[in-house]
Amino acid sequence: MAATNYNVNKKGYYGEFGGAFIPEMMYPNIKELETKYLDIINDEGFQREFKSLLKDYVGRPTPLYFATRLSEHYHVKLYLKREDLCHTGAHKINNTIGQILLAQRIGKKRIIAETGAGQHGVATATVCALMNIQCVVYMGDLDVQRQSPNVARMRMLGAEVVPVHSGNKTLKDATNEAMRDWINNPEDTHYIIGSVVGPHPYPDMVTQFQSVISAEMKTQLKEATGHENPTAIIACVGGGSNAAGAFYHYLENPDVQLIAVEAAGKGVNTPETAATLVAGKPGVLHASRSMLMQTDDGQVIEPYSISAGLDYPGIGPLHAHLHQSKRGKYIYATDHEALKAAYQLTKFEGIIPALETAHALAGLDKISFKQDDVVVVNLSGRGDKDLQAYIDNLENYVDNE
Numbered sequence: 001m002a003a004t005n006y007n008v009n010k011k012g013y014y015g016e017f018g019g020a021f022i023p024e025m026m027y028p029n030i031k032e033l034e035t036k037y038l039d040i041i042n043d044e045g046f047q048r049e050f051k052s053l054l055k056d057y058v059g060r061p062t063p064l065y066f067a068t069r070l071s072e073h074y075h076v077k078l079y080l081k082r083e084d085l086c087h088t089g090a091h092k093i094n095n096t097i098g099q100i101l102l103a104q105r106i107g108k109k110r111i112i113a114e115t116g117a118g119q120h121g122v123a124t125a126t127v128c129a130l131m132n133i134q135c136v137v138y139m140g141d142l143d144v145q146r147q148s149p150n151v152a153r154m155r156m157l158g159a160e161v162v163p164v165h166s167g168n169k170t171l172k173d174a175t176n177e178a179m180r181d182w183i184n185n186p187e188d189t190h191y192i193i194g195s196v197v198g199p200h201p202y203p204d205m206v207t208q209f210q211s212v213i214s215a216e217m218k219t220q221l222k223e224a225t226g227h228e229n230p231t232a233i234i235a236c237v238g239g240g241s242n243a244a245g246a247f248y249h250y251l252e253n254p255d256v257q258l259i260a261v262e263a264a265g266k267g268v269n270t271p272e273t274a275a276t277l278v279a280g281k282p283g284v285l286h287a288s289r290s291m292l293m294q295t296d297d298g299q300v301i302e303p304y305s306i307s308a309g310l311d312y313p314g315i316g317p318l319h320a321h322l323h324q325s326k327r328g329k330y331i332y333a334t335d336h337e338a339l340k341a342a343y344q345l346t347k348f349e350g351i352i353p354a355l356e357t358a359h360a361l362a363g364l365d366k367i368s369f370k371q372d373d374v375v376v377v378n379l380s381g382r383g384d385k386d387l388q389a390y391i392d393n394l395e396n397y398v399d400n401e
């Protein structure tokens, strides 16, 4: 492979993807972030505080667990990076901790966020409670009704949850409302975006906060196997933050296969899918140029997946680039395949994964490995939030032998 750089360039692009397609009124907010974020992140005091909170509050480093029975089943050496053991149950808090510390350093007194399933909203409300900062979370009215336990959590954590009644009353509409708020409150407010999406510098900033995952993986693999490089890393992709974090320190190392699994919903040949790289075309969504599910005249198509965290119509620009340059292998798994993989992990290893994560596990059925290959699956989150879906499907997937 040619000496390629997979990091963002100065203009905020990964190859032809990324950038900041923002309305002029948002320019001051984005400019401030762009000029300050690298100095802040690289500051020693920031790193000290970030690492200390990741350790004592989030519970890092998360274990790298050798899955004995699943390894036997797949005839491979399989490790699970246990992001499901993070405080609040998923990797998302790595990013919200980083962004709240950054917001404090640029003097912001108020945090806004948007959320679909509520997982990012909960991770944001959590760090705002921790830091005693005002928090407003925009959420489509339909999602407010569908995700009532997370709405209750956010309110208990002290956040104001604002139901959005425009459009389809889902994530895209909540995002529009959050952007409007930010334009109106550029002085005192920071907008915490929850994945590697949105205008530059968000995709890079979020990737850097999540890169702790692959940094730990290197040390832990070295200890467990004698080598810091696995054969392959598998992660699910919605916007792509857990995958970006799990891939980051291996991007420039072509010996390590990077495998990302999108949510195919009911199948990539049906309208009910969220597999952006199969069903999408280049376009601009949330101020970033990437791949996007859209109609011929550019209207965003509402995606579908059984997993609320993966039904995003776009994908982060880093992933569009890794896909286009073939540095990453992008595959997909259906609802059915994900459910099967979730019950299998539970039965073999006693770990109930999030439905999002189950897509990464389903990837194991689609790639063939050799006996001595070392494969790491990034276990992005735990399944407590998905219990109802698991109960509803129990009879179809669990045989009572």
Ligand SMILES: *Cc1c(COP(=O)(O)O)cnc(C)c1O
Residues within 6 Å of the ligand: 089, 090, 091, 092, 119, 194, 195, 196, 236, 237, 238, 239, 240, 241, 242, 243, 309, 310, 354, 356, 357, 380, 381, 382
């Ligand atoms: C939100 C979420 C995802 C999807 O988001 P990415 O930015 O693609 O990582 C995946 N897994 C879990 C457990 C989540 O909560």
